[in-house]
Amino acid sequence: MADHVSNERRRQAIYGWILLSPAAILLATFAFYPSLATLWSSLFSRGTRRRPSEFVGGENYSDLFADPVFWKVVTNNLIYAGATIPISIAIALGMALWANSKLPARGFIRTAYFTPTVLPMIAAANLWLFFYTPGLGVLDQIGGLFGLPSVNWLGQPETALWAVIIVTIWKEAGFFMIFYLAALQTIPEDLKEAADIEGASRWTYTRRIVLPLLMPTTLFIAVNALINSVKLIDHLFILTKGGPNDASKLILYYIWEMAFAFFDAPHAAAMTILVLVVLGVVAAVKFTILDKRTHYQ
Amino acid sequence: MSRLSRHFEALGALLLAVIWISPLVFAFWAAFHSTSDAVNFNLTSPWTLDNFRTAWEGAPWLRYFLNTFVLVTVILIGQFVVTTLAGFAFAQVRFPGRDVLFILVLMQLFILPEVLIVENYAMVSRLGLFDSILGVGMPYMASAFGIFLMRQAFKGVPIELHEAARVEGCGWFGILWRVYVPLARPTYLAYALVSVSTHWNNFLWPLIVTNSPDTRPLTVGLSIFGAPENGVDISVISAATMMTVAPLLIAFLVFQRQFVQAFLRAGIK
Numbered sequence: 205m206a207d208h209v210s211n212e213r214r215r216q217a218i219y220g221w222i223l224l225s226p227a228a229i230l231l232a233t234f235a236f237y238p239s240l241a242t243l244w245s246s247l248f249s250r251g252t253r254r255r256p257s258e259f260v261g262g263e264n265y266s267d268l269f270a271d272p273v274f275w276k277v278v279t280n281n282l283i284y285a286g287a288t289i290p291i292s293i294a295i296a297l298g299m300a301l302w303a304n305s306k307l308p309a310r311g312f313i314r315t316a317y318f319t320p321t322v323l324p325m326i327a328a329a330n331l332w333l334f335f336y337t338p339g340l341g342v343l344d345q346i347g348g349l350f351g352l353p354s355v356n357w358l359g360q361p362e363t364a365l366w367a368v369i370i371v372t373i374w375k376e377a378g379f380f381m382i383f384y385l386a387a388l389q390t391i392p393e394d395l396k397e398a399a400d401i402e403g404a405s406r407w408t409y410t411r412r413i414v415l416p417l418l419m420p421t422t423l424f425i426a427v428n429a430l431i432n433s434v435k436l437i438d439h440l441f442i443l444t445k446g447g448p449n450d451a452s453k454l455i456l457y458y459i460w461e462m463a464f465a466f467f468d469a470p471h472a473a474a475m476t477i478l479v480l481v482v483l484g485v486v487a488a489v490k491f492t493i494l495d496k497r498t499h500y501q
Numbered sequence: 502m503s504r505l506s507r508h509f510e511a512l513g514a515l516l517l518a519v520i521w522i523s524p525l526v527f528a529f530w531a532a533f534h535s536t537s538d539a540v541n542f543n544l545t546s547p548w549t550l551d552n553f554r555t556a557w558e559g560a561p562w563l564r565y566f567l568n569t570f571v572l573v574t575v576i577l578i579g580q581f582v583v584t585t586l587a588g589f590a591f592a593q594v595r596f597p598g599r600d601v602l603f604i605l606v607l608m609q610l611f612i613l614p615e616v617l618i619v620e621n622y623a624m625v626s627r628l629g630l631f632d633s634i635l636g637v638g639m640p641y642m643a644s645a646f647g648i649f650l651m652r653q654a655f656k657g658v659p660i661e662l663h664e665a666a667r668v669e670g671c672g673w674f675g676i677l678w679r680v681y682v683p684l685a686r687p688t689y690l691a692y693a694l695v696s697v698s699t700h701w702n703n704f705l706w707p708l709i710v711t712n713s714p715d716t717r718p719l720t721v722g723l724s725i726f727g728a729p730e731n732g733v734d735i736s737v738i739s740a741a742t743m744m745t746v747a748p749l750l751i752a753f754l755v756f757q758r759q760f761v762q763a764f765l766r767a768g769i770k
Binding site for chain 2: 213216217220226233235236238242295298302305307308309312315317320323325326327328335340342374378379382434437438441442456460464469476479484487491
């Protein structure tokens, strides 16, 4: 009997590993090995024809820390995250509350909110280019009606980053709305009835009952929005190319530029490692603290 | 009072909807008008298809469409196979090291393929997959998100069905194929919609890995077409943009219910 049990256990183990092997091989090849290889190559100098690449320890990192463009890009990305995360979450929540209540033309409203989600970021950037172009663009034309001067939204350092931020918010708010809508539909009707009987206003009901129940969703969305603030950079390629004067350059774009425009892989690797460390901290916080405090699976 | 605020809210919701949809509407309108009419907002001006003609002749769009189509198909098939097997292993098979492995998979949710572009580019080149559609798709096949989704779906399958199939003489793969996969059909549909729309729209990685019109997907083609150094005017860019988003957008408008349900289902509760 005991023999039979251990046989079964061994069989399960073999099946388990066979089933997992495609995923394990792919993850090793395209996630774990590249992460380690990035760490490794960030410790070497960039090889040129005359001077082969050699071990330099933390030099690439100290170069980055001494590079004003790096700090500019980090600051930009912090502003990008600090603006896109709360604003898109707030808009998404408003959209979901509206799309879930019995307003006229609800179908149209839902579709309008969600549509940007299915567009490629590159296409979205093209659409917005039409808004931002100085002189001819929609924004300038509207401004012109009120006698405002023409503004080069994408071409001046004060506004370029914000123009990029607006496109990101436009793109992701509708996507986050979906998660809120899903959560709203799981809130039992009795709660609303009970609140009505108690004479609570709609505002009180929303603030005291709906918002706390949406907390796990908000955290889930916040983590997604945070990841997006690293990931969503495609529109830079169309709108500003990080300019003018690095005013709208974000970290991932800078990594791309470093590696594939300046062919400086070691510094790109060092920057990648710094991003991975930050993402690792976010992951650790999410899995240890947040998942314990909000009890969803 | 409450009625009044209700009206205000309806107005606000509608206003936001109009603002949200307006970039698309303007581009649509510009695509069908001559450039000067478009920028002057000449509402009575005639409609034209010239922009589409110019755009269509400006780049090998048919090839780009085909590339994108092949790309999303390859990725989807790869993802289905890999995540089904892995999801099943994590949900129903007991073996040593499973929990450690699962944590490793969850870690991949945060090691974004986008961030690893430098080394993944080196890896793809080493494997001889540079400038190939498989090279664009491979890094996405073992999606941690998909594995997690499949594991959740398979965990919800009643163990009685599993036992019954075993009593009937089904092997592991038979049970997976005949019991688990059919029961998880809604999850597959949801995952397919999310995956297709993600990879139809993906840009940075395909930009790096492709180097010729034979492999380039639509997004990369569109970005090259619209590059300022090509000097294409705004109406033609709008036409090209409309062309590239049309298939997904029309699919979305027709199957809107399913789309939204899919995203809801995929949004891990």
